[in-house]
Amino acid sequence: MPAFLDLSGVSKRFGGVQALRDVSLRVRAGEVHCLVGENGSGKSTLIKIISGVLAPEPGGRIAIDGVEQPRLTPTRSTAAGVQVIYQDLSLFPNLSAAENIAIGRHLGGVRLVDRAAIRRTALAAMARLGVTLDPDAPVGELGVSQRQLVAICRALAADAKLLIMDEPTASLTRAEVDHLLALVRELKARGLCVMFVSHRLDEVLEVADRVTVLRDGALVGAYPAEGMSDARLSRLMTGKDFSYALKTDDLSARPVALSARGLSRAGEYADVSFDLREGEILGITGLLGAGRTELALTLFGMTRPDAGEIAIAGRTVTLDSNRRAIEAGVAYVSEDRLTLGLVMAQPVAANLVITVLHALAGRLGLIAPARRRKAAQDWIDDLAIKVSDPQNPVGTLSGGNQQRVALAKWMARRPKVLILDSPTVGVDISAKDGIYEIVGRLAAEGVAVLMISDEIPEVFHHCHRVMVMRAGRLSPPVRPVETSEAALREAVNA
Amino acid sequence: MRDLLQRLRRRHEFWLASVIVALCVALTLATDSFFTLRNLVDLLTSNAFIGILCAGLIVVLVAGGIDISFTATATVAQYLALSAANAWGATWLTLFLMACGIGVCLGAINAFFIVKFRVHSIIVSIATLNIFYGLLIYATSGRYIYALPDWFSYGIYWFETEIDGWPYGVNLQMLLLGLAFLSTWVLLNRTNIGRQIYAMGGNPDAARRMGFPVVRLQVFVYGYMGFMAGVASLAQAQFAQSVAPTILVGKELDVLAAVVLGGASLLGGVGTVLGTFLGLTLLALLQNGLVLVGVSSYWGQFVTGAVILISVSATALEAGRQRRLRRSAA
Numbered sequence: 075m076p077a078f079l080d081l082s083g084v085s086k087r088f089g090g091v092q093a094l095r096d097v098s099l100r101v102r103a104g105e106v107h108c109l110v111g112e113n114g115s116g117k118s119t120l121i122k123i124i125s126g127v128l129a130p131e132p133g134g135r136i137a138i139d140g141v142e143q144p145r146l147t148p149t150r151s152t153a154a155g156v157q158v159i160y161q162d163l164s165l166f167p168n169l170s171a172a173e174n175i176a177i178g179r180h181l182g183g184v185r186l187v188d189r190a191a192i193r194r195t196a197l198a199a200m201a202r203l204g205v206t207l208d209p210d211a212p213v214g215e216l217g218v219s220q221r222q223l224v225a226i227c228r229a230l231a232a233d234a235k236l237l238i239m240d241e242p243t244a245s246l247t248r249a250e251v252d253h254l255l256a257l258v259r260e261l262k263a264r265g266l267c268v269m270f271v272s273h274r275l276d277e278v279l280e281v282a283d284r285v286t287v288l289r290d291g292a293l294v295g296a297y298p299a300e301g302m303s304d305a306r307l308s309r310l311m312t313g314k315d316f317s318y319a320l321k322t323d324d325l326s327a328r329p330v331a332l333s334a335r336g337l338s339r340a341g342e343y344a345d346v347s348f349d350l351r352e353g354e355i356l357g358i359t360g361l362l363g364a365g366r367t368e369l370a371l372t373l374f375g376m377t378r379p380d381a382g383e384i385a386i387a388g389r390t391v392t393l394d395s396n397r398r399a400i401e402a403g404v405a406y407v408s409e410d411r412l413t414l415g416l417v418m419a420q421p422v423a424a425n426l427v428i429t430v431l432h433a434l435a436g437r438l439g440l441i442a443p444a445r446r447r448k449a450a451q452d453w454i455d456d457l458a459i460k461v462s463d464p465q466n467p468v469g470t471l472s473g474g475n476q477q478r479v480a481l482a483k484w485m486a487r488r489p490k491v492l493i494l495d496s497p498t499v500g501v502d503i504s505a506k507d508g509i510y511e512i513v514g515r516l517a518a519e520g521v522a523v524l525m526i527s528d529e530i531p532e533v534f535h536h537c538h539r540v541m542v543m544r545a546g547r548l549s550p551p552v553r554p555v556e557t558s559e560a561a562l563r564e565a566v567n568a
Numbered sequence: 569m570r571d572l573l574q575r576l577r578r579r580h581e582f583w584l585a586s587v588i589v590a591l592c593v594a595l596t597l598a599t600d601s602f603f604t605l606r607n608l609v610d611l612l613t614s615n616a617f618i619g620i621l622c623a624g625l626i627v628v629l630v631a632g633g634i635d636i637s638f639t640a641t642a643t644v645a646q647y648l649a650l651s652a653a654n655a656w657g658a659t660w661l662t663l664f665l666m667a668c669g670i671g672v673c674l675g676a677i678n679a680f681f682i683v684k685f686r687v688h689s690i691i692v693s694i695a696t697l698n699i700f701y702g703l704l705i706y707a708t709s710g711r712y713i714y715a716l717p718d719w720f721s722y723g724i725y726w727f728e729t730e731i732d733g734w735p736y737g738v739n740l741q742m743l744l745l746g747l748a749f750l751s752t753w754v755l756l757n758r759t760n761i762g763r764q765i766y767a768m769g770g771n772p773d774a775a776r777r778m779g780f781p782v783v784r785l786q787v788f789v790y791g792y793m794g795f796m797a798g799v800a801s802l803a804q805a806q807f808a809q810s811v812a813p814t815i816l817v818g819k820e821l822d823v824l825a826a827v828v829l830g831g832a833s834l835l836g837g838v839g840t841v842l843g844t845f846l847g848l849t850l851l852a853l854l855q856n857g858l859v860l861v862g863v864s865s866y867w868g869q870f871v872t873g874a875v876i877l878i879s880v881s882a883t884a885l886e887a888g889r890q891r892r893l894r895r896s897a898a
Contacts, residue, residue, distance in 0.1 A: 148779055164774035166767045168837035177767065177778060180760040187758055 076140065078103045078236055078267045079124065079156075084134035086119050093119045094130075097293045099286055101236065101267050106258060108270045108278040108299070111288035112311055112502035117271055120288070121238055125158045126151035139235065155235030161244060163225045167214030171207050172196035175227045199227040204260065219250040226257065236267040243277055244499070247362040248528070248567060255281045273502060274529075275304045287311055308503050316507055318535040320554045325354045325538055330388065331522035332373070332404070332491045337382030342368035343546040346382070350491065355513065355523040356551065357533030360543035360566055366526045369543070370493050373524070374406040375399030387490060405484035406493045407477075422471065423450035423464035426482050453482040477501060477509055485516065492516065493524045498532060510536050530562050542566055578890060580831035580883055584846040588853060595857045602860050605736060615852045616741035617642075617804040617816075619845075621823045622830075623748035624796025626844045629827060630756065631789040632769035632836025633689035636820040637678060638797040640700035643816045645670040646801035647704060650811050653717050663720070668798035674700060675794025679787040701817050713811035723806050744803045748796060753841040755792070765789060770837030826851050829876050831883070850875070 079101040086094040094116045101107045111117045122128040123136070126146040130136070136143045138154040165174050173180075176195035179188070196209050205223050207216075213224055222242060229237050239258075243251045258268050258281050272278050278285060279299050287294040287310045294310050309315055328351040337346040343365035350356045360366050371377045373384065375393030383390055386402045393399045396406075417425055427434060427449050434441050434449060450464050459478045461471060468479055477497065484492065494513065498506045513536065517523050527533050533540045539551035542565040549565060576582040595602040621638055628635045649667035652658065658666070674696070681692045728737035756762035768775040768785055776782050805811050830847025832839025851872055858868045 148777075152779075160777070162773075164771065164777050166770040166774060166837070168770035169763075169767060173763065180763045180767070181779060183760075185760055187760055187763055 076103055077101060077137075078139055079269075080135075080137040081120075081124070082135045084120070084123060084136070085131040086116075086123065086128060087131060093291050094123075095292045097288065097291075099293075100296070101269055102284075103267060104262060104265050105283040106262050106268045106270060106281055108272065108282035108285045109288070110272065110275070110278055110285060110307065110311055112504060114290075115288040115311070116291040117288060118240070119291075121158060121240060121271065124151065124238065125156055152232065155233060156238065157229035157232055157234035157236070158238045159222075159225045159229060159240065159242065161241040163221055165213045165221055165224060165228075168212060170210050171213055171216065171224050171227075172209035174213050174224050175199050175209075175231050177228060178232050195231050196227065199231040202230050202264070203227055203257070205257075218245050219247075219253065222246070222254065223257075226261075234266065236269060237261065238269040238271070240271045241273065242270070243272060243274060249361070251277060275307050279304065279307070289313060312503050314504070316503060318510070320535065321355070321538045322553075322555055323538065324553075325351050328352045328354065331386065332524070333385045334373070335383045335385075337369070337372065337379045337384070339368065339372060339377065339379050342377075343372075343543070343548070346548045348541060348548065348551065350522045350524055352490075352522050353517050353520050354539070355517050355525055355537045357537030357540040358524065358526045358543055358548070359528060359530055359533045359540060359562065362528060364543045365546040366543050367495055369548075370406065370495050370524070370526055373399070373491075373493060374404055400487065400489075403487075403490035404493065405487060405489035405491070406495070407480050407484055407497060408495055417468065419467050419469060421465045422454070422459070422461050422468050422479055423447065425468050425479055426450040426453045426464075427486065428483060449486070453486060456482070475505075477505070478512065481509070481512060489521065491522045491524065493526070495526045496528065497525065498527070498529070506532075530559050530566065534559050534562060544568070578886070581840065581843045581846055583882070583886075584830070584843065584850060584879075588846060588850050591850070591853050591857065595853070595860065599857075599860045602857065605731065606734065607856070607860075609736065609739075609742075611852055611856055612745060613739060613741040613807060615848065616745040616807065617800050618819065618823055618826065618852075619745045619848050620748040620796055620800035620803060621819075622826050622844050622848050623752040623841070624793040624800075625823055625827050626830070626832055626839050626841060627752060627756065627765065628689075628789055628793050629832040629834065630769045630837060630839050631765045631785065632772060633682065633786070633789065634824075634834065635675075635678060635689060635693045635790065635793050636824065637674070637693040637697035637700060638793055638800075638823070639816045639818065639820045640697045640704070641671050641674040641794050641797040642801035642804070643813050644674065644700050644704050645798040646805050646811050646816075647708060647713070647813055649798075649802070650713060650716060650720070650805060653720065654713070654715065658717065660719075664799070664802065667802050668795045671794035671796070671798030671801075672791045673794070675790040675792070675797070676787055678794075679790035682790070683783050683786050697817070697820070704813055708813055710813055712813070714809075716805070716809065716811070720806060721809055740806050741803045744799055748799060749841060749845055756841060761785070761788065766837060768836075772836075822851070825872065825876055829879055 077100040079099065082098040084094060084097045085092070097116070097120060099120070109117055109120070119128065123130050126148040129146070136146055138151070138156060141154065143150065143154070166177070172193050176192040179192055179195065193209055200207060203223070203226060207220060207223060213221060216224065226237070242254060246254060255277065258270065261268055270278065270281060279302055282299040284296055285299050285302060285307065286296045287307070289311060305317070330349045331352045332350040333348070335347050338344045346369060348356070358366055368377070372379050373393070375396045375398050378394060384393060385391065386404065391398070391402050393402065417428070423446070427446055431441060434445050453459070454461060454464060459482065460475050468476060471479065497509055497513070501509070513523055513525070525533060525537055534554050537554065539553055540557070540562060541551045542549040542562065544566070601607055621642070624638065625635060645667040648670055649663055652666055653663050678689070678692050678696055681687050682689050723740045724743065725737040725739060726743070728735055756765065764775070764780050764785055768780060768782060772782070804816065826848040827839070827844050828834070828847070829850060830839065830843035830845070832844065854871055854875060855868045858871060859865065
């Protein structure tokens with residue numbers, strides 16, 4: 075089969091860092107090709123080279139649709155039929171769906187807007203994809219999966235022959251992911267090449283014809299998806315083996331750290347009861363929007379339940395603010411660590427001690443810099459946070475290290491109960507492993523952990539007991555040894 | 569019909585228009601002088617300066633920037649263009665070319681610092697406001713110009729008719745105000761440049777990735793603001809029958825207030841020409857109405873501030889309500 079995209083010997087350096095080393099990649103016409111690799115493996119750099127944003131070092135060869143491209147620019151790449159859908163989708167929230175899809179019509183020269191033509195272009199792209207969207211709806215008012223459809227339609231309207239999707243499933247629910255994968259197969263049936271970049275290996279294997287694996291900027295190899303397994307793929311990506319034994323210890327004799335009885339909040343969750351014991355990791359899984367995060371916010375005092383009781387260490391508490399929850403010994407590491415958990419522009423050290431400032435304060439409420447520095451350094455050592463200087467802004471750290479800072483920030487309070495909301499979203503396998511290790515260690519020290527995640531393997535392998543949340547209702551907890559991943563998945567999607 | 573009402577309710581412009589209608593009815597009932605042709609003409613003429621600047625500023629806000637240096641730009645343009653006209657003579661055309669040319673150049677200076685050094689536009693324009701204004705006052709010692717060319721002092725008076733013994737017609741201020749809003753409307757809604765400006769304001773990163781000429785757009789936007797400052801400066805000088813270098817600077821917040829009241833967002837990408845016009849109208853009517861019913865002009869400032877706070881709070885509440893409605897529908 076002829077290759078639509080053919081790269082060979084492509085390298086890229088940024089100053090002293092070799093981001094890509096002699097990488098070759100062939101995407102055959104009409105195939106779904108997945109590109110996998112950990113953060114920093116060079117995936118994004120490779121995509122930028124294909125889309126013409128970055129130029130490779132001399133010596134690399136790029137051919138698109140049989141045409142050699144010695145000097146690829148974004149314009150030339152687009153003209154050759156390459157369209158990239160970035161993770162953030164790059165849509166214009168204030169413009170209508172139709173205008174977003176036909177945005178290419180606004181480029182070049184100065185002329186009057188032809189609204190009828192924009193509408194025609196948009197409707198034609200929707201028809202090609204077999205979807206219906208309200209062309210006049212502002213994109214900012216659409217849901218994530220509908221926005222994704224707009225982005226795909228836009229690529230089709232720009233005559234895409236190769237569609238590169240960067241982490242397209244990161245913010246989708248399982249049902250939406252299934253829908254997207256169906257769409258990808260549909261595109262393939264229409265003769266488009268799709269290059270799919272994803273962290274979630276099960277999805278990759280579900281949809282791909284072939285998989286190209288990158289590690290540390292070098293090509294590991296290209297493999298047919300048929301016969302490939304999750305475990306082998308993660309081994310190829312990391313060069314390491316990650317296998318986790320199920321947690322079998324029975325903790326039912328340990329004291330209860332947090333108990334919920336009949337918690338309800340209109341439109342969010344209803345009649346939620348459970349006991350979380352000291353040293354236990356209790357998982358809650360379920361679809362996005364099932365009420366998981368809403369429940370977490372109540373347990374952290376951010377919202378108040380309409381009914382029900384919360385007790386911490388046997389004492390009934392009223393959590394009418396997050397300050398009260400923190401005082402009661404609850405810590406919460408949010409799903410969106412970037413916007414809620416950390417002050418990105420502030421130094422790592424400042425973020426680490428932000429929750430314990432009052433404990434560091436001496437007389438007169440002033441804080442001695444030396445004491446603050448020492449507290450921060452203790453946590454950096456304790457959680458093995460990779461940071462060259464504690465005074466660097468948190469925003470400069472990798473995703474996994476940011477997550478560690480967010481964790482350390484709360485651990486500094488020595489909480490009794492730690493609520494983790496999707497703790498490994500957007501981090502790669504090695505960083506995940508680091509987070510699991512930290513969580514396991516905290517639990518071993520007696521902290522009660524409530525782990526919320528929509529990744530079933532995650533709760534299955536790292537929790538003592540798992541509950542499933544569906545439409546605001548919580549199933550009774552089961553121990554992993556008494557169930558299976560498949561059974562949990564069924565319970566989630568039932 | 570209910571559907572139409574539902575859609576209208578979601579529009580900021582609908583609420584503004586409703587308040588304006590209510591205010592007009594109240595003022596008509598409360599005073600004899602409000603609902604007269606004389607008062608309407610006065611309103612349009614005296615608000616033309618602020619209004620023309622609004623037509624420029626909405627473009628800047630939609631593009632995701634902000635400018636507060638335009639009053640200094642207007643003062644400089646007015647002073648230099650009319651001094652030149654006094655010294656060497658000019659026609660309407662050359663006078664406007666000079667004033668608007670100066671405005672565009674000063675706007676381009678703003679754009680240069682914003683694009684080249686990636687300084688936030690509010691910082692740049694605070695600095696240039698002081699630079700433009702400081703240099704002008706230094707060079708002129710703040711001297712007024714009272715002697716203007718005769719043809720300029722006379723202005724224009726189109727379609728002149730006499731009603732109840734008073735002459736009425738379309739004067740320079742009305743003409744320029746109308747043209748300014750028309751040109752901004754065409755620009756933002758009917759040209760691809762305008763749509764690029766909306767897109768850039770909505771998501772600048774995406775605009776860059778899609779290959780929009782972002783630098784050229786920024787230069788255009790601040791140049792357009794400067795152009796409008798040039799137009800506004802002549803409307804004001806003709807109205808005041810003099811050039812006073814010290815009285816325009818300080819009005820920039822009135823302009824910003826009208827545009828924001830009209831629904832434009834300081835975060836970019838949001839705002840309409842109709843909304844801007846309604847925001848301008850509401851503020852003008854409030855001040856006019858308070859004078860007519862005999863309230864101190866200090867209360868006028870108080871009421872202006874209060875109306876802005878109430879309006880933006882109401883808009884935020886309504887937006888939150890709509891979001892909740894959509895979520896429960898989803």
